Amino acid sequence: MAKEVTGPGRRSEQIETLRAADSDRQQIADQLKGALDEGRLSLHEYDDRVAAAYAARTYAELLTIVRDLPRPGVSAAEIHARRTAEARRESRRLPVAMLVLWTIWASLAAVNLVVYALVRKTVNYYVYPWPAWMLVPGAALAAVTIGVQVIRHQQRRY
Known part of the structure:
Protein backbone atom coordinates (compact mmCIF):
# COMPACT_ATOMS: atom_id res chain seq x y z
CA MET A 1 0.00 0.00 0.00
CA SER A 75 -2.68 -19.59 12.02
CA ALA A 76 -0.38 -19.28 15.01
CA ALA A 77 1.19 -22.63 14.11
CA GLU A 78 2.09 -21.34 10.64
CA ILE A 79 3.61 -18.17 12.10
CA HIS A 80 5.62 -20.23 14.60
CA ALA A 81 6.80 -22.59 11.83
CA ARG A 82 7.93 -19.63 9.70
CA ARG A 83 9.84 -18.09 12.61
CA THR A 84 11.62 -21.34 13.48
CA ALA A 85 12.49 -21.96 9.82
CA GLU A 86 13.90 -18.43 9.57
CA ALA A 87 15.92 -18.92 12.78
CA ARG A 88 17.27 -22.24 11.47
CA ARG A 89 18.22 -20.62 8.16
CA GLU A 90 19.91 -17.75 9.98
CA SER A 91 21.91 -20.09 12.19
CA ARG A 92 23.21 -22.00 9.16
CA ARG A 93 24.37 -18.81 7.49
CA LEU A 94 28.08 -18.13 7.75
CA PRO A 95 29.29 -15.00 9.52
CA VAL A 96 30.47 -12.21 7.22
CA ALA A 97 34.11 -12.65 8.26
CA MET A 98 34.02 -16.30 7.20
CA LEU A 99 32.43 -15.39 3.87
CA VAL A 100 35.21 -12.85 3.27
CA LEU A 101 37.90 -15.41 4.10
CA TRP A 102 36.35 -18.01 1.80
CA THR A 103 36.11 -15.44 -1.00
CA ILE A 104 39.78 -14.49 -0.61
CA TRP A 105 40.85 -18.13 -0.54
CA ALA A 106 38.76 -19.01 -3.61
CA SER A 107 40.10 -16.08 -5.63
CA LEU A 108 43.72 -16.93 -4.73
CA ALA A 109 43.13 -20.59 -5.59
CA ALA A 110 41.60 -19.60 -8.93
CA VAL A 111 44.53 -17.31 -9.79
CA ASN A 112 47.01 -20.05 -8.86
CA LEU A 113 45.21 -22.60 -11.01
CA VAL A 114 45.03 -20.27 -14.03
CA VAL A 115 48.72 -19.38 -13.76
CA TYR A 116 49.65 -23.04 -13.35
CA ALA A 117 47.58 -24.00 -16.41
CA LEU A 118 49.23 -21.25 -18.50
CA VAL A 119 52.74 -22.23 -17.39
CA ARG A 120 52.04 -25.92 -18.00
CA LYS A 121 50.79 -25.15 -21.55
CA THR A 122 53.77 -22.98 -22.47
CA VAL A 123 56.68 -25.15 -21.27
CA ASN A 124 57.75 -28.56 -22.53
CA TYR A 125 59.03 -30.03 -19.26
CA TYR A 126 57.49 -31.16 -15.99
CA VAL A 127 56.09 -28.34 -13.83
CA TYR A 128 55.71 -28.86 -10.10
CA PRO A 129 51.95 -28.63 -9.19
CA TRP A 130 52.26 -25.79 -6.70
CA PRO A 131 48.49 -25.04 -6.58
CA ALA A 132 48.15 -28.19 -4.48
CA TRP A 133 49.57 -26.16 -1.58
CA MET A 134 46.36 -24.09 -1.64
CA LEU A 135 44.66 -27.12 -0.10
CA VAL A 136 46.48 -26.50 3.20
CA PRO A 137 44.91 -23.09 3.96
CA GLY A 138 41.65 -24.38 2.47
CA ALA A 139 41.59 -27.29 4.93
CA ALA A 140 42.43 -24.94 7.82
CA LEU A 141 39.64 -22.59 6.75
CA ALA A 142 37.21 -25.51 6.51
CA ALA A 143 38.15 -26.62 10.04
CA VAL A 144 37.64 -23.09 11.40
CA THR A 145 34.30 -22.81 9.60
CA ILE A 146 33.08 -26.09 11.08
CA GLY A 147 34.25 -24.98 14.52
CA VAL A 148 32.43 -21.66 14.25
CA GLN A 149 29.21 -23.38 13.17
CA VAL A 150 29.44 -25.90 16.04
CA ILE A 151 29.98 -23.10 18.57
CA ARG A 152 27.05 -21.10 17.16
CA HIS A 153 24.85 -24.21 17.31
CA GLN A 154 25.78 -24.85 20.96
CA GLN A 155 25.11 -21.22 21.90
CA ARG A 156 21.70 -21.37 20.29
CA ARG A 157 20.76 -24.38 22.46
CA TYR A 158 21.36 -22.53 25.73
Whole structure:
Protein backbone atom coordinates (compact mmCIF):
# COMPACT_ATOMS: atom_id res chain seq x y z
CA MET A 1 0.00 0.00 0.00
CA ALA A 2 3.01 2.29 0.16
CA LYS A 3 3.35 2.60 -3.59
CA GLU A 4 3.10 6.02 -5.11
CA VAL A 5 0.21 7.09 -7.29
CA THR A 6 0.69 9.72 -9.96
CA GLY A 7 -1.63 11.20 -12.49
CA PRO A 8 -1.67 13.97 -15.07
CA GLY A 9 -1.26 17.32 -13.36
CA ARG A 10 -1.08 15.59 -9.97
CA ARG A 11 1.90 15.53 -7.68
CA SER A 12 3.14 12.22 -6.32
CA GLU A 13 1.45 11.23 -3.05
CA GLN A 14 1.36 8.22 -0.76
CA ILE A 15 -1.59 5.91 -1.23
CA GLU A 16 -2.35 6.07 2.52
CA THR A 17 -3.46 9.69 2.12
CA LEU A 18 -6.02 8.79 -0.55
CA ARG A 19 -9.67 8.45 0.34
CA ALA A 20 -11.00 4.93 0.82
CA ALA A 21 -14.01 3.57 -1.03
CA ASP A 22 -16.94 1.64 0.41
CA SER A 23 -15.54 -1.58 -1.07
CA ASP A 24 -12.27 -0.97 0.83
CA ARG A 25 -14.18 -0.49 4.07
CA GLN A 26 -16.13 -3.69 3.39
CA GLN A 27 -12.91 -5.60 2.73
CA ILE A 28 -11.51 -4.48 6.11
CA ALA A 29 -14.79 -5.42 7.81
CA ASP A 30 -14.55 -8.89 6.23
CA GLN A 31 -10.98 -9.22 7.50
CA LEU A 32 -12.16 -8.23 10.98
CA LYS A 33 -14.96 -10.82 10.77
CA GLY A 34 -12.37 -13.47 9.94
CA ALA A 35 -10.27 -12.40 12.91
CA LEU A 36 -13.36 -12.64 15.13
CA ASP A 37 -14.10 -16.13 13.82
CA GLU A 38 -10.50 -17.21 14.52
CA GLY A 39 -10.75 -15.89 18.07
CA ARG A 40 -8.24 -13.08 17.65
CA LEU A 41 -10.77 -10.38 18.61
CA SER A 42 -13.40 -10.21 21.32
CA LEU A 43 -16.94 -9.31 20.29
CA HIS A 44 -16.64 -5.87 21.89
CA GLU A 45 -13.33 -5.14 20.14
CA TYR A 46 -14.80 -6.39 16.85
CA ASP A 47 -17.73 -3.97 17.17
CA ASP A 48 -15.41 -1.06 17.92
CA ARG A 49 -13.15 -1.84 14.98
CA VAL A 50 -15.98 -2.34 12.49
CA ALA A 51 -17.47 1.00 13.53
CA ALA A 52 -14.04 2.60 13.07
CA ALA A 53 -13.66 0.91 9.67
CA TYR A 54 -16.94 2.29 8.37
CA ALA A 55 -16.06 5.73 9.78
CA ALA A 56 -12.58 5.73 8.18
CA ARG A 57 -11.97 8.19 5.36
CA THR A 58 -8.44 7.29 4.18
CA TYR A 59 -6.45 4.13 3.61
CA ALA A 60 -4.18 5.09 6.53
CA GLU A 61 -7.14 5.01 8.91
CA LEU A 62 -8.18 1.61 7.55
CA LEU A 63 -4.69 0.17 7.84
CA THR A 64 -4.33 1.17 11.48
CA ILE A 65 -7.46 -0.82 12.32
CA VAL A 66 -5.97 -4.12 11.09
CA ARG A 67 -2.25 -3.44 11.66
CA ASP A 68 -1.95 -5.85 14.61
CA LEU A 69 -3.80 -8.69 12.87
CA PRO A 70 -2.11 -11.35 10.70
CA ARG A 71 -3.28 -11.93 7.18
CA PRO A 72 -6.55 -13.88 6.96
CA GLY A 73 -6.14 -17.64 7.21
CA VAL A 74 -2.70 -17.52 8.86
CA SER A 75 -2.68 -19.59 12.02
CA ALA A 76 -0.38 -19.28 15.01
CA ALA A 77 1.19 -22.63 14.11
CA GLU A 78 2.09 -21.34 10.64
CA ILE A 79 3.61 -18.17 12.10
CA HIS A 80 5.62 -20.23 14.60
CA ALA A 81 6.80 -22.59 11.83
CA ARG A 82 7.93 -19.63 9.70
CA ARG A 83 9.84 -18.09 12.61
CA THR A 84 11.62 -21.34 13.48
CA ALA A 85 12.49 -21.96 9.82
CA GLU A 86 13.90 -18.43 9.57
CA ALA A 87 15.92 -18.92 12.78
CA ARG A 88 17.27 -22.24 11.47
CA ARG A 89 18.22 -20.62 8.16
CA GLU A 90 19.91 -17.75 9.98
CA SER A 91 21.91 -20.09 12.19
CA ARG A 92 23.21 -22.00 9.16
CA ARG A 93 24.37 -18.81 7.49
CA LEU A 94 28.08 -18.13 7.75
CA PRO A 95 29.29 -15.00 9.52
CA VAL A 96 30.47 -12.21 7.22
CA ALA A 97 34.11 -12.65 8.26
CA MET A 98 34.02 -16.30 7.20
CA LEU A 99 32.43 -15.39 3.87
CA VAL A 100 35.21 -12.85 3.27
CA LEU A 101 37.90 -15.41 4.10
CA TRP A 102 36.35 -18.01 1.80
CA THR A 103 36.11 -15.44 -1.00
CA ILE A 104 39.78 -14.49 -0.61
CA TRP A 105 40.85 -18.13 -0.54
CA ALA A 106 38.76 -19.01 -3.61
CA SER A 107 40.10 -16.08 -5.63
CA LEU A 108 43.72 -16.93 -4.73
CA ALA A 109 43.13 -20.59 -5.59
CA ALA A 110 41.60 -19.60 -8.93
CA VAL A 111 44.53 -17.31 -9.79
CA ASN A 112 47.01 -20.05 -8.86
CA LEU A 113 45.21 -22.60 -11.01
CA VAL A 114 45.03 -20.27 -14.03
CA VAL A 115 48.72 -19.38 -13.76
CA TYR A 116 49.65 -23.04 -13.35
CA ALA A 117 47.58 -24.00 -16.41
CA LEU A 118 49.23 -21.25 -18.50
CA VAL A 119 52.74 -22.23 -17.39
CA ARG A 120 52.04 -25.92 -18.00
CA LYS A 121 50.79 -25.15 -21.55
CA THR A 122 53.77 -22.98 -22.47
CA VAL A 123 56.68 -25.15 -21.27
CA ASN A 124 57.75 -28.56 -22.53
CA TYR A 125 59.03 -30.03 -19.26
CA TYR A 126 57.49 -31.16 -15.99
CA VAL A 127 56.09 -28.34 -13.83
CA TYR A 128 55.71 -28.86 -10.10
CA PRO A 129 51.95 -28.63 -9.19
CA TRP A 130 52.26 -25.79 -6.70
CA PRO A 131 48.49 -25.04 -6.58
CA ALA A 132 48.15 -28.19 -4.48
CA TRP A 133 49.57 -26.16 -1.58
CA MET A 134 46.36 -24.09 -1.64
CA LEU A 135 44.66 -27.12 -0.10
CA VAL A 136 46.48 -26.50 3.20
CA PRO A 137 44.91 -23.09 3.96
CA GLY A 138 41.65 -24.38 2.47
CA ALA A 139 41.59 -27.29 4.93
CA ALA A 140 42.43 -24.94 7.82
CA LEU A 141 39.64 -22.59 6.75
CA ALA A 142 37.21 -25.51 6.51
CA ALA A 143 38.15 -26.62 10.04
CA VAL A 144 37.64 -23.09 11.40
CA THR A 145 34.30 -22.81 9.60
CA ILE A 146 33.08 -26.09 11.08
CA GLY A 147 34.25 -24.98 14.52
CA VAL A 148 32.43 -21.66 14.25
CA GLN A 149 29.21 -23.38 13.17
CA VAL A 150 29.44 -25.90 16.04
CA ILE A 151 29.98 -23.10 18.57
CA ARG A 152 27.05 -21.10 17.16
CA HIS A 153 24.85 -24.21 17.31
CA GLN A 154 25.78 -24.85 20.96
CA GLN A 155 25.11 -21.22 21.90
CA ARG A 156 21.70 -21.37 20.29
CA ARG A 157 20.76 -24.38 22.46
CA TYR A 158 21.36 -22.53 25.73
